[in-house]
Amino acid sequence: MRQTRRARAKARHTGSLAVFPGSFDPITNGHLDIIERSLSVFDQVVVAILVNLEKSPLFSVEERVEIIRQVFREYPNVEVETFGGLLVDYARGKRASAIVRGLRAVSDFEYEFQMALMNRHLEPTLETVFMMPAEQYTYLSSRLIKEVFSLGGEVRGLVPPVVEEWMRKKQGAGAG
Numbered sequence: 586m587r588q589t590r591r592a593r594a595k596a597r598h599t600g601s602l603a604v605f606p607g608s609f610d611p612i613t614n615g616h617l618d619i620i621e622r623s624l625s626v627f628d629q630v631v632v633a634i635l636v637n638l639e640k641s642p643l644f645s646v647e648e649r650v651e652i653i654r655q656v657f658r659e660y661p662n663v664e665v666e667t668f669g670g671l672l673v674d675y676a677r678g679k680r681a682s683a684i685v686r687g688l689r690a691v692s693d694f695e696y697e698f699q700m701a702l703m704n705r706h707l708e709p710t711l712e713t714v715f716m717m718p719a720e721q722y723t724y725l726s727s728r729l730i731k732e733v734f735s736l737g738g739e740v741r742g743l744v745p746p747v748v749e750e751w752m753r754k755k756q757g758a759g760a761g
């Protein structure tokens with residue numbers, strides 16, 4: 586296993602790359618905080634949106650790609666992509682140094698721990714790195730943002746302005 590790890594490190598692109606996977610329906614300021622923190626550790630971050638046909642999302646995968654690209658348009662070191670199938674296969678294809686996940690509270694831990702260990706079982710050379718968001722984002726989730734917005738609550742300061750605009754557009758189109 587040590588050799589495999591060394592071989593991977595050698596084959597890697599010049600800079601370090603982290604894959605930040607998720608649903609991002611929609612991306613929140615908590616996600617942005619984790620991406621910013623990741624950029625202080627890794628040279629490049631790929632925001633990888635899971636294509637999940639089972640869920641009925643607020644935004645289509647194409648819309649989420651567009652939204653996140655708009656949010657990070659001034660960041661040359663943030664890419665936005667979609668993936669299907671196993672995360673470890675996608676990360677291997679990207680020659681990623683690590684998977685990044687945010688940990689907001691103890692309640693996240695069990696699910697994240699299971700995923701990280703399953704991913705390690707599938708690909709022992711790929712590490713999962715957990716990052717804690719700023720305290721003011723620890724209660725934020727995409728699900729709550731959608732709920733609050735759909736019930737007429739204020740989401741300013743919780744999502745990037747671009748996301749708020751897109752949510753208003755959706756609402757205007759009759760989906761919110």
Ligand code: PNS
Pocket residue numbers: 606607608609635670671672673699700701703704
């Ligand atoms: O934002 P989310 O919904 O918590 O993200 C979950 C995600 C996309 C990270 C997770 O569902 C995932 O990695 N799915 C890909 C399928 C996979 O690799 N499953 C086995 C690993 S546990």
